[in-house]
Amino acid sequence: MGKGDATREIILDEAAGLARQVGLGGLTIGSLATRTGMSKSGLFAHFGSKEAMQLQVLDHETDRFTSEVVRPALSAPRGEPRVRALFEGWLAWDSADGGCPLVAAAFELDDQPGPVRDRLLHNQRDWFDTLATIASTGVAEGHFRPDTDPRQFAQDIEGIMLAFHVASRLLSDPDAAARAHRGLDALLAAAAAPAAP
Template sequence: MGKGDATREAILEEAGHLARQVGLAGLTIGSLATRTGMSKSGLFAHFGSKESLQLDVLDHATERFTAEVVRPALTAPRGEPRVRALFDRWLAWDSTEGGCPLAAAAFELDDQPGPVRERLVHDQRAWFDTLATMATICVAEGHFRSDIDPRQFAQDVEGLMLSFHVASRLLTDPDAAARAHRGLDALLAAAAAR
């Protein structure tokens, strides 16, 4: 990685931290300049606009999510163990300082038309596809019933994750993770092959 790429990566890391505090709408080149000690013109040279900065922050968060949650979970055995590994890694990801920026963005951008929302919708559809594919693999491995609806399973898992996000982040419920795990256990039991 060259110096320019390393600088850009460091800026995006800091922008991600800032977005976790103020949301994507609150993330501006000016606020990032203040946070990084860089000039607005220097940051503008990297991103060009607030929208470009927000898109790059979303891309960066998605790349980190894939690297820290999805790829490591894929090393678990196929089927139900992989679903559990993915769920556990997602809970750990959301439990870090500031929570999951992608979950926060889903709430923030749900009614905000434009390219930033469109990018998030694209990424969320890919995430749902990943979850649905895992359900299909669970059927193939004999862990789930053959009549399970993979898209419904994906939505149910996402619902558990978003519920955990609200319970742990907003409500500061100390039992949020235990409740999320019990919810996953119930979902997996309902899907289990007889």
């Protein structure tokens, strides 16, 4: 990685940290300049516009999520173990300082048309596809019933994750993680293939 790329990564890390606090909409070149001690003109040279900066931060956080949550889960055995690994990775990700910036962005941008929302929408569809594919492999491995609907499974597990996010971050519920695990256990029990006779 060259010096310019390394500098860009440092700037994007700072921008992502700021976005976790103020949201993507609150992320401006001016606020990032204040946080980094860089000049506005220097940051403008890196990004060109607020929207371009927001898009790059969104891509940066999506790449981090893939590296820290999705890829490690894909190394777990297929089926239920992979579902559990993905779930645990997501809980750890959302429990970090500032929570999941992608969830925050989904709430923030759901009714704000434009390129940033379009990118987030694309990323969210990819995430649902990942969840559905993992559910399908659970069927193929014989862990889940043959009539399991992968899209429904994806929506249900996402619902548990979003409920954890609200309970943990907004409500400061100390039992949020335990409730999320019980929700996952119930979902997996409902999808479980019948035991062989």
